[in-house]
Amino acid sequence: MTVPATQAHNRQGSTLPRGAAPDPTGPLAVDATGLHKSFGTHSKTVHAVNGIDLQIRPGEVVAFLGPNGAGKTTTIDMLLGLSKPDAGSLAIFGMAPRAAIAHGLVSAVMQTGGLLKDLTVRETAALTASLFAQHQPVDEVLDRAGILDVAGRRVEKCSGGQQQRLRFAMALLSDPGLLILDEPTTGMDVEGRRDFWQAIRADTARGRTVIFATHYLEEADAYADRIVLVRRGKIVADGTAAEIKNLASGRTVLATADNADAAALAALPGVDSVQVQGERLAIRTKDSDAVARYLLNSTNAVDLEITSHNLEDAFVALTGDADAAAEITGTESKGK
Numbered sequence: 001m002t003v004p005a006t007q008a009h010n011r012q013g014s015t016l017p018r019g020a021a022p023d024p025t026g027p028l029a030v031d032a033t034g035l036h037k038s039f040g041t042h043s044k045t046v047h048a049v050n051g052i053d054l055q056i057r058p059g060e061v062v063a064f065l066g067p068n069g070a071g072k073t074t075t076i077d078m079l080l081g082l083s084k085p086d087a088g089s090l091a092i093f094g095m096a097p098r099a100a101i102a103h104g105l106v107s108a109v110m111q112t113g114g115l116l117k118d119l120t121v122r123e124t125a126a127l128t129a130s131l132f133a134q135h136q137p138v139d140e141v142l143d144r145a146g147i148l149d150v151a152g153r154r155v156e157k158c159s160g161g162q163q164q165r166l167r168f169a170m171a172l173l174s175d176p177g178l179l180i181l182d183e184p185t186t187g188m189d190v191e192g193r194r195d196f197w198q199a200i201r202a203d204t205a206r207g208r209t210v211i212f213a214t215h216y217l218e219e220a221d222a223y224a225d226r227i228v229l230v231r232r233g234k235i236v237a238d239g240t241a242a243e244i245k246n247l248a249s250g251r252t253v254l255a256t257a258d259n260a261d262a263a264a265l266a267a268l269p270g271v272d273s274v275q276v277q278g279e280r281l282a283i284r285t286k287d288s289d290a291v292a293r294y295l296l297n298s299t300n301a302v303d304l305e306i307t308s309h310n311l312e313d314a315f316v317a318l319t320g321d322a323d324a325a326a327e328i329t330g331t332e333s334k335g336k
């Protein structure tokens with residue numbers, strides 16, 4: 001039997017947050033305060049999560065972005081009730097994570113596992129559906145995941161992207177209020193990644209709360225309302241892609257001049273830094289017009305270039321780590 005989106009009730013009779021039409025006046029989808037989780041012994045302790053505060057409202061699509069070892073999976077494991085924080089409090093829709101899972105309010109799409117290669121796509125979803133007292137119709141979730149056309153195909157014959165969309169379909173069966181994806185597109189080719197995100201995007205448009213961990217900056221930028229940047233177990237920035245870019249606000253003005261006065265440039269309004277290498281100047285500023293005007297009027301500067309900062313710059317500015325920025329953007333680290 002199908003659970004109508006907004007009519008699932010718990011034993012007390014209050015409405016539980018299902019996928020569509022989130023209730024903005026209801027409890028936070030995620031309310032985490034002071035989360036800590038360490039591994040290892042006293043002599044060698046890894047502080048995988050080192051004081052994370054995170055509040056996510058129903059309906060938000062949040063990217064958890066960070067390099068290897070930042071603490072993304074450790075945090076997600078706690079959200080899913082797979083491990084317990086050493087310290088801090090954590091509620092999902094006002095409940096302990098395990099209670100939220102038991103009510104079918106949270107589903108996860110992990111990178112691997114959970115599929116039997118001899119079953120067909122439809123049989124796999126039907127088997128998962130049989131674990132729920134109430135669930136969405138199997139063909140409907142296959143359709144929403146964009147794999148209804150391969151419903152009769154054996155899992156082992158499906159591409160990595162199709163298998164991942166099958167995991168997504170399985171996650172939709174309980175019509176969860178919160179969907180958590182841990183690096184869902186790792187190892188997929190460009191086309192598989194695009195099809196996967198197309199299915200997710202169509203689903204999030206219905207109002208589901210989504211948290212996804214990713215290394216890929218472009219995924220965070222393209223699919224999230226909000227980016228939470230994590231590094232060494234801490235949140236180093238939290239905002240829209242535009243806000244994060246603003247944190248590394250301003251622009252860089254590049255020019256060639258042999259008579260520029262670095263001190264005079266640094267004294268211009270809005271200038272954050274001036275670098276001089278031979279005749280080449282790089283000036284970071286919030287007022288690129290003022291810098292350009294000064295260079296053209298008061299120096300013999302030529303070859304002016306003005307560039308906006310991107311998320312990679314923001315990451316470097318926030319973490320001071322070009323290698324980590326290269327890792328999340330997939331570019332080669334320069335200037336080491």
Ligand SMILES: Nc1ncnc2c1ncn2[C@@H]1O[C@H](COP(=O)(O)OP(=O)(O)OP(=O)(O)O)[C@@H](O)[C@H]1O
Pocket residue numbers: 039040046047048066067068069070071072073074075215
């Ligand atoms: N069970 C464990 N035992 C020991 N150390 C662990 C364990 N799980 C995670 N860690 C360590 O905690 C840190 C955070 O790991 P975590 O997997 O949460 O990072 P991540 O951001 O998900 O990284 P990735 O993108 O590589 O998956 C790392 O230094 C990792 O080696």
